Amino acid sequence: MTTARRDGPARLGNPVLLGIAGPAGLLLLIELAPRIGLVDERYLPPASRIGAALVTEAGTGVFWTALWETLSAWALGLALAVAAGVVAGIVIGSVPVLRALTASTVEFLRPIPSVALIPLAVLLYGTDLGSTLMLVCYAAFWQVLVQVLYGVADVDPVAFETARSFRFSAWARIRYVLWPTALPYVFTGIRLAASVALVLAITAELVIGAPGLGREIAVAQASEAVPTMYALIVVTGVLGVLINLLARTGERRLLAWHQSVRGEVAL
Template sequence: MAQSKTATGAVDAGLSPPARPAPIGRDGRRTGKPKPKAVHRRSRRTRLGATTVLSLMAVWEVAARTGLLPEEVPPVTDIAAWLAENATTAVFWEAVGYTMLQWLVGVSIGVVCGVTLGFAVAMVPLLERLLRLPLEFIRPIPSIVYLPLMLLLFGATSQTAIMVISVGVFFPMLYQTTYGLRGVDPVAVETARVYGLSTVQRIFMVTLPSALPSIATGLRLAVSVALIIAMAVQLTAGVPGLGSRLVAYQTNGVYPAIYGIVATSGLLGLLVVRLFEFVERRMLRWHEPYRPGGAA
């Protein structure tokens, strides 16, 4: 009765009664929990970013229409009109398909090779000593430098772009995997061994989960770099894709098409990064920085 009067008095006074804790489910987590503040902050940053982009596009449109920009810079509406017209053509989507296929295959090869060798180097000290000098010598060389060699071997084909992309992805994955494995808590590994876990069980239950955040960071960085490399190879060597279409439009002076291809490349990169960030948060939600309200 006292609780009822207290709640009624709070309502009469214009105050909200104290919020009841959300019920606890079978898994020990509270249900009906409001969204964490990190989600609201992320949503606010997204809205601010979209507002900035739209404002810059409006300024660009006015400056191009009034002649403040050179004629080689078309208005935003002309670029949007070209995109709307060509988004339904087979030529446009064929170029997008070539680019994304080269990106996907190159990233897959680079990730598999980089993670595999990273595991081997971190687990076998002798192998790390044997490969340290060659890897440190090759590491600073930009992957695009290998393009002339790949052109000699494969010609101006998709295989050339795939191989150059795989080289660019290989080293980030190699070193992120190695750093992640070296950062595994030895006490956790020794505890697993004392409890009777086999070597394979220790790898999949202790070592790999501990190294996954570092590997995921390397993958997130590598996928965006891979798209840049794909476009660079297509621009330089005439390999089929968005880059070669961009060169063709530039040669013929089709300015809206040039900026349309650039915008398409930027949108593809944004979608790829956002997709991998989403997958990363879902797969590593058990890790502290990726929990709701965490740093990630």
């Protein structure tokens, strides 16, 4: 009887099959629930109609332009935030006085919800790309900065002092001692920032009306094109999954040399 809990792979069934069963079941539910009248068809169209709307959307130029606009705003905002976060993190992290001075300010500014800046962004940039960038940068910057600060704090003092005794220049110390230590943290920061940036890009488009997928969702909602709206939402979800996947594989590839990725084989 006690073996029942530790069910082996044989008892579990094929993991791939089970993995497919989940999404397939969900699709079936969305297909059937409106058809048998469990939910109103006007609110939740059957999966097949959402799929058809998705195909129609994919045939229009508007969709691809919107997708491109969302992705470019995401990439540009993320790149700016990562660059600023890494530089600021290394500078603040390696000077103890600066770190002590800025700690309270960082702790205060970080939890400020970036959506609070929406009205300001509207006034400053209207419905341009600038609005989206402002929100994306603000939200993503803190994720990177905080991780870089953790990373810099994690540098082995002995290694750092050794480099100093060997008369490494300040630049060489950063490049060869600090940077490799901080790199895993930087990647964690980038991974977190990448998903936050997508959320904020879509939000800005949805709420402010900056060009992109979010605005298309708002347009579809306003014109009561419900299947199209669901189709676009599915696209944003797929984008989110892809970004997560990309960030994770990128991290694993680029950090293959690092212990935290290699696992505990070394022990």
